[in-house]
Amino acid sequence: MKSSKEEIIIxxxxxxxxxxxxxxxxxxxxMLMTILEAGQWAPTPSNVQSWRFIxxxxxxxxxxxxxxSPGFPREATTAIVVCSDQRRTKSFGETLSPILAAEExxxxxxxxxxxxxxxxxxxxxxxxxxxxxxKELLELPDEISPILxxxxxxxxxxxxxxxxxxVSQITSWERYQEV
Amino acid sequence: MEKGELFDIxxxxxxxxxxxKDEPKDYGPLRLLEVLNQLATLGATExxxxxxxEVAQQVKEKQGLVMTDRKAFYDFLTQLVIxxxxxxxxx
Numbered sequence: 286m287k288s289s290k291e292e293i294i295i296x297x298x299x300x301x302x303x304x305x306x307x308x309x310x311x312x313x314x315x316m317l318m319t320i321l322e323a324g325q326w327a328p329t330p331s332n333v334q335s336w337r338f339i340x341x342x343x344x345x346x347x348x349x350x351x352x353x354s355p356g357f358p359r360e361a362t363t364a365i366v367v368c369s370d371q372r373r374t375k376s377f378g379e380t381l382s383p384i385l386a387a388e389e390x391x392x393x394x395x396x397x398x399x400x401x402x403x404x405x406x407x408x409x410x411x412x413x414x415x416x417x418x419x420k421e422l423l424e425l426p427d428e429i430s431p432i433l434x435x436x437x438x439x440x441x442x443x444x445x446x447x448x449x450x451x452v453s454q455i456t457s458w459e460r461y462q463e464v
Numbered sequence: 465m466e467k468g469e470l471f472d473i474x475x476x477x478x479x480x481x482x483x484x485k486d487e488p489k490d491y492g493p494l495r496l497l498e499v500l501n502q503l504a505t506l507g508a509t510e511x512x513x514x515x516x517x518e519v520a521q522q523v524k525e526k527q528g529l530v531m532t533d534r535k536a537f538y539d540f541l542t543q544l545v546i547x548x549x550x551x552x553x554x555x
Contacts, residue, residue: 305528348472349475351472352472352473352475352476352479353475353476353479354479355476355479355480355483355491355495355498356491413483413487413491414479414483415478415479415482415483417482418475418479418482447531447532
């Protein structure tokens with residue numbers, strides 16, 4: 286028998302969609318703080334917490350961010366630029382450090398997307414942006430790398446879930462098997 | 465058209481050109497469609513052009529197909545070009 290916690294979590298996970306059409310309504314600071322806190326509580330290897338979150342909502346800065354980010358939904362009203370501080374990850378070595386940064390950011394972003402959905406906001410994780418352009422715009426120091434953008438706003442669409450594979454098609458037990 | 469709008473489109477094209485070298489090849493047509501959408505939207509307002517207005521609306525509706533149905537996306541591109549060709553004969 287499923288607990289209510291289990292049911293709520295799977296519902297939020299399955300209902301969340303990448304939203305590309307938004308209304309004009311602004312996202313409140315209170316909502317943003319809730320989303321940021323969810324991100325901050327993501328798993329973090331060795332408690333390294335290399336995340337840096339930069340919220341962009343101001344008209345001029347936001348407009349510039351969108352033009353430098355080809356994959357960013359034009360109608361979204363807020364961006365969270367999720368960065369990694371290389372000073373926090375460098376002890377993992379040159380090879381592992383960028384992998385760890387991507388893993389940490391990805392887990393934080395998923396938390397944010399789920400929290401945004403639970404607040405009835407739309408969201409979309411965006412990897413398609415000019416890293417050099419965003420670094421210049423946000424005046425990021427060399428050690429701070431933007432890894433993903435989170436677009437936020439109130440949804441103006443409710444996309445149908447694309448088909449997913451059955452779990453059995455991607456899972457084997459005890460050892461790898463072609464499925 | 466405002467000076468800032470033209471600047472935004474130019475910035476978008478520069479950022480897309482830089483980023484596309486690392487992205488799936490389907491994103492090239494997608495970025496061009498987005499620029500078409502932005503230019504058609506501006507043109508529709510500037511010249512009260514219904515054809516461009518309809519194109520902008522259609523592009524907005526269909527460009528997301530690249531993520532879910534590639535065949536439908538490329539069929540749409542072909543139909544879009546045919547539509548432009550028909551329109552060109554009457555301009």
